[in-house]
Amino acid sequence: MPRISYCPRCATQLVVRHDGGRDRQACPDRDCGFVFFGDFSIGCAGVVLREDGGVTRALLIQRGQPPYAGSWQLPGGYAEHDELLTTAVEREVREEAAVEARFRDVVGFRHMIVGPSTNIYVVCRLDYVSGEPASDGDETAAAGFYSFDEMESMEGVQGISRWGIRHALESHPGSGLSVDDNGSDNRWQMFGLTDVDPRHWRG
Numbered sequence: 001m002p003r004i005s006y007c008p009r010c011a012t013q014l015v016v017r018h019d020g021g022r023d024r025q026a027c028p029d030r031d032c033g034f035v036f037f038g039d040f041s042i043g044c045a046g047v048v049l050r051e052d053g054g055v056t057r058a059l060l061i062q063r064g065q066p067p068y069a070g071s072w073q074l075p076g077g078y079a080e081h082d083e084l085l086t087t088a089v090e091r092e093v094r095e096e097a098a099v100e101a102r103f104r105d106v107v108g109f110r111h112m113i114v115g116p117s118t119n120i121y122v123v124c125r126l127d128y129v130s131g132e133p134a135s136d137g138d139e140t141a142a143a144g145f146y147s148f149d150e151m152e153s154m155e156g157v158q159g160i161s162r163w164g165i166r167h168a169l170e171s172h173p174g175s176g177l178s179v180d181d182n183g184s185d186n187r188w189q190m191f192g193l194t195d196v197d198p199r200h201w202r203g
């Protein structure tokens with residue numbers, strides 16, 4: 001568990017309090033009520049597929065900065081604390097690869113506990129809208145659409161990116177976790193499964 005010394009809300013020195021079955025750092029100011037649960041972050045990545053001449057290719061970017069400079073991966077990044085996941089992934093695809101794409105569904109996610117932090121990395125499927133891939137000349141060194149065969153000859157394609165692309169290729173668009181517009185607004189999104197063709201299971 002990472003340790004911090006002072007309350008990030010009111011700057012009072014934190015104390016240890018038993019809360020929810022374990023000791024946690026907490027603010028002694030009861031009006032403040034801050035409890036430190038640890039560091040959490042949400043990452044997102046976009047699988048954008050495009051078909052050309054009967055070959056389906058996925059959008060990849062080459063990292064321009066450490067860590068892992070030179071390796072290839074899905075465009076993506078962190079969702080800001082005041083940004084919905086679908087907005088974040090569309091923004092990252094635009095910023096890193098100059099491609100416009102619209103969120104379709106979630107094909108999978110990774111939950112990772114590493115060091116002082118815990119992270120959820122959500123792999124989303126996006127529908128290609130427009131734009132030719134281009135690097136931003138900073139975070140990304142290159143960007144392009146590549147088939148699975150072409151990835152075989154590329155150095156350093158990230159494993160979780162291949163995992164996401166494979167899951168997107170092997171499932172119907174929309175068969176993953178989709179946003180339920182009835183239960184969502186601009187600060188709140190519900191993600192649920194929707195069978196793209198109920199005849200598959202209703203017989």
Ligand SMILES: [Zn+2]
Pocket residue numbers: 007008009010011012027028029032033034
């Ligand atoms: Zn406080």
